[in-house]
Amino acid sequence: MAAGKAESQYLHVLSAFLAMEPVDSVISLARECSGGSLTESVQRFLWETCVKAAASGNASYAKRLLKKLINEVELEKSEVLDEVYEEYALHMSAASKEDTLVKENIRITKFISFLFPEGLYKHPSCPSSRKLVVPLQCSLNMLEGDTGCSIWPSSLFLSEFVLSYPELFTDRSCFEVGSGVGLVGICLAHVKAKKVILTDGDLLTLSNMKLNLERNHLNYEDELLKQHGEAESTRVKCIHLPWETATDSELSEYRPDIVLGADVIYDPSCFPHLLRVLVALLRGPTKRDNGSLETERRSPAVAYVASVIRNADTFNAFLTLVDQMDLSITDLTEELKPPYELLPYMHSYDRSSVRLFSISSR
CATH class of the missing domain: 1.25.40 (Serine Threonine Protein Phosphatase 5, Tetratricopeptide repeat)
Structure with missing residues (x-):
């Protein structure tokens, strides 16, 4: 012992x-x-x-x-x-x-190791080695205009959440808004989500994310590959998606089962655009051209959003808009917080500062 x-x-x-x-x-x-x-x-x-x-x-x-x-x-x-x-x-x-x-503000490689405690050998997420190591290229200076290439507490929390509750994501179509370095998406692929759609509004961040997917041996599909005639069978897809210009018709193509977001509640000027995107992604079955209902979803879509509440007024403004857009929000932090500390060595990561919310259509 x-x-x-x-x-x-x-x-x-x-x-x-x-x-x-x-x-x-x-x-x-x-x-x-x-x-x-x-x-x-x-x-x-x-x-x-x-x-x-x-x-x-x-x-x-x-x-x-x-x-x-x-x-x-x-x-x-x-x-x-x-x-x-x-x-x-x-x-x-x-x-x-x-x-x-x-x-010169170079990027560096960090290796995030999720360490599974003893006794979890049969847990669906637990590798045979009892650790999942994710190499990530990220920004050295997170506050120097390169925030999308940094690893934030909420993405660590959401990654622990995905690995702790794989049954919520396995064989489901998942769509992440503001995917950053791609950590959450890599964890979704690990628990065998049916499809993983990663998005970001910044092209440099998206390019860095694709590099991280390659470093973790994940094939991905993007617009350029599609233009060159690649088949659409790739499970991980990367999309350039600025919230302010995303159209309802563009978003209606995806119809995910689950939407995820880490640290996306921070800028009040972005809230109307973010929530419009969420409304479009969470919308229920719609009529096809022939009048029949689209029934691809097995259950209503839900969004899981992890966030550090840095400013109470900002968060209250977000809640007000959520209500105005006919969405429901529930704090699931205590109910669904990751039961295992998969990052026990990471003293810089304060799990208690992160809250987990579910958002759904009324």
Whole structure:
């Protein structure tokens, strides 16, 4: 049992490093592996398994971690491994080149590891290895005009939700508004949704999302492929969809069973456009040209929206518009919050700050 616990703790350290969690968090997790001290074995793991073998794809991050490790070990008045000093020196010598790249707002690769607890071997989402690792290219500076390529708390929450309740999504047609880096869509594909339609209004974000789908070995269909005569059998589809210009006729083609959105309740000027899109996607069966009813859906469509409520007035404005557009909204946070912490190593992710809502037509 003790060996299993130690193995799990080291896995948390590695997962935090690959996700590029704040270096303080990585060091804190490393301390838990040895009762609070940064022993030689812990240092060796950070150097050999994390920095040297795994490589985060961002030398600046590795350099910060090594510097923090050395400082913390020296504060303990313990011995720093020679290899750790040598690795830090190598990163220091390459620092000027890396700093130049950082200033150019490069994108980096984070590996998000969903770790399934023991006892979930038979859970439909649980891989045989008990972990699902999702590599994602994302923005280094989320607040520098590149927010669509950042990983936000609500997308982590919605991804945990999808993996925790696969029965809600398996064999269903799913449509995500504002898909960002594509994390939720990758999780939907993992639980075998029948069709996954990912959308974003920003072309650069959409291009980055497609790259992430490729990195996760998912084929996707987009407008360009379709123009070149590709078959429409691909399960994952990427669409450029600015909410303000999306037409009802365009949206009526999709008729998803489930609509998803992560952190889409933030800008009041976007609410009328977003809700018009939701109304069109959630609309019930419509008449065909011959007068018969379209009956492809097995049950009414529903939207699951995860959001951090950063401003009460903004959220109240959203609720007012929801009511005006004849939609129903229900807070499902307590009822359907993910029962398992699949990201236990991610100290920067505060699950309690995210709320989950269902939205449906009245």
